[in-house]
Amino acid sequence: MRRTMLFMPGSKPGNLLNGDVYGADSIIIDLEDAVALAEKDSARILTKHAMRTFHYDCELIIRINSLTTPFWQADLDAVIPEKPDVIMPTKIYTADDIRTIDAYITEIEKAHGMEVGGVKLLPLLETAASIEHAFEIATASPRMVGLYLGAMDLALDMKATRTHEGYDIAYARSRLVIAARAAGIDALDTPYTWDIHDNDGLAEETRMVKNMGFNGKACIYPGQVEVVNDIFSPTKERYEWALAIVKGAEEAEAQGKGVVAVNGELVDGPVIIIARNTVAEYEKINGVHRS
Amino acid sequence: MKIKKEASAGTATKNDALITISPRDAEGIEVELKSIVKVQFGDQLIAAAKGMAQEMGVTSALIKIEDKGALDYVIRARVEAAVLRAQGGADE
Numbered sequence: 030m031r032r033t034m035l036f037m038p039g040s041k042p043g044n045l046l047n048g049d050v051y052g053a054d055s056i057i058i059d060l061e062d063a064v065a066l067a068e069k070d071s072a073r074i075l076t077k078h079a080m081r082t083f084h085y086d087c088e089l090i091i092r093i094n095s096l097t098t099p100f101w102q103a104d105l106d107a108v109i110p111e112k113p114d115v116i117m118p119t120k121i122y123t124a125d126d127i128r129t130i131d132a133y134i135t136e137i138e139k140a141h142g143m144e145v146g147g148v149k150l151l152p153l154l155e156t157a158a159s160i161e162h163a164f165e166i167a168t169a170s171p172r173m174v175g176l177y178l179g180a181m182d183l184a185l186d187m188k189a190t191r192t193h194e195g196y197d198i199a200y201a202r203s204r205l206v207i208a209a210r211a212a213g214i215d216a217l218d219t220p221y222t223w224d225i226h227d228n229d230g231l232a233e234e235t236r237m238v239k240n241m242g243f244n245g246k247a248c249i250y251p252g253q254v255e256v257v258n259d260i261f262s263p264t265k266e267r268y269e270w271a272l273a274i275v276k277g278a279e280e281a282e283a284q285g286k287g288v289v290a291v292n293g294e295l296v297d298g299p300v301i302i303i304a305r306n307t308v309a310e311y312e313k314i315n316g317v318h319r320s
Numbered sequence: 321m322k323i324k325k326e327a328s329a330g331t332a333t334k335n336d337a338l339i340t341i342s343p344r345d346a347e348g349i350e351v352e353l354k355s356i357v358k359v360q361f362g363d364q365l366i367a368a369a370k371g372m373a374q375e376m377g378v379t380s381a382l383i384k385i386e387d388k389g390a391l392d393y394v395i396r397a398r399v400e401a402a403v404l405r406a407q408g409g410a411d412e
Contacts, residue, residue: 042394043335071329071401078397 030054030313031175031215032245032261033254034090038063040072045079051251052258055088060104061095061119069100073107080111088114090151095120102133109137115149115174120182122158124169131170146172151217155179156186160201163208175215177247178205181222193223195234206242218246225250235260263311271307274300321407323381329401330394337390339369339398341406344382349373355387368392372399 035053037044039060048056058079064072076091091113094100097120105116118130127150138145150172154160160183167176180191180198189197202218209216218238221231235246235257246257263271277291278301289296296304311317326342344350351366358365369383372395383399390398 041335042390046335046391070404071398074401074404075394075397078393078400082391082393 031217033257034217034245034247035251035254036247036249039076040064040068042075049085049087051254053087053248053254054245055090056085057090057092057117059092061092069094073104077107077111080108080113090115090117092117092119096126096129105133105137109134109148110141112143113148115151117177118150118152120156121152121154121166122156123162124165127152127166127169131172148172149174151175151177153177153179154205155182160204163204164211167208167212167214173212173214175217176205176209177217178202178219180219202238202241210242215244216242218243220247220249221253222249225252228256231256232260262314263307267307268311271304274304275308321377321379323378323406325406327402327405329405330398332386332388335389337388337395337398338386339402340384341402342382344380347380349378350382352384353387354385357389364392365395368395369399372396373403376400376403378403
């Protein structure tokens, strides 16, 4: 579950101390854009020591510098032995980029006696080429758990102008969701960067991308987490609707009936699957255990 | 290993520490600490800095710490970065 992924700079000890207290499903420790060139070394060393010291109560993602920089291997050398859940590669262009990173992580895992493939990949698609190669990238490695859209760099690469309505990235969002779904992995949306205090705008954009099929959205400010989590979480009413369908389907199956009727309404296969997913998601988020 | 040139890492801002490592004529690691929590945690911070430098094989150096409420892991990380920079390592 990745409703929210909260960014924090790998260079700031205060952020690394309490990154998991804001309720995000994942935190992204950033070694890339949030870190000045002169501090790349100290940020990755600080991140390594933070990972040795803290057990974050959420998924831990490390955003590394791109293959076009001299830093990406040193980033991986520092953090992979500390067993992050996920590595987020940046400025990906093709599936070969993913394979290059995969192979290097494998070397480190073997050298440290770690399970090969234990560290997952969730790359940023933020180049026009990466959108064109989205499905190949999504299926480039068994480590892949999702695709994450990076709107600012993508707009720059497309020579587009970022719009509040998202016209500039509408095609990229759709293409990314389709590629991720076809590959059976998560689709994660770019953060809302227009105004970090504009929760109404954030909610509107979040509802839109949820309806498009995204699993979640990155956050650049702790105050955004609750808004995004709420929208990506099933309501109690939705859960009760879904639970009724799941129970109806279970009863019909036990009685050998092929048709499910709930509250007098016939329910077909896709709705049952949606209902099962909704029940599972709600119970995971709220710690519900049905007997 | 003797530290042969001065190098720094970290910042003198909240939750961080500015670490400066420099050559020392005599053998051994000397630590100078400036901290608002020196009375409470001074020994612990000095031990963290010295321990990290020793793990990296440093035998002679002066480490100056300007602490602004850093935890041990920050001290260790900043010492590691400073030592690597002094050796011309890391990204330099």
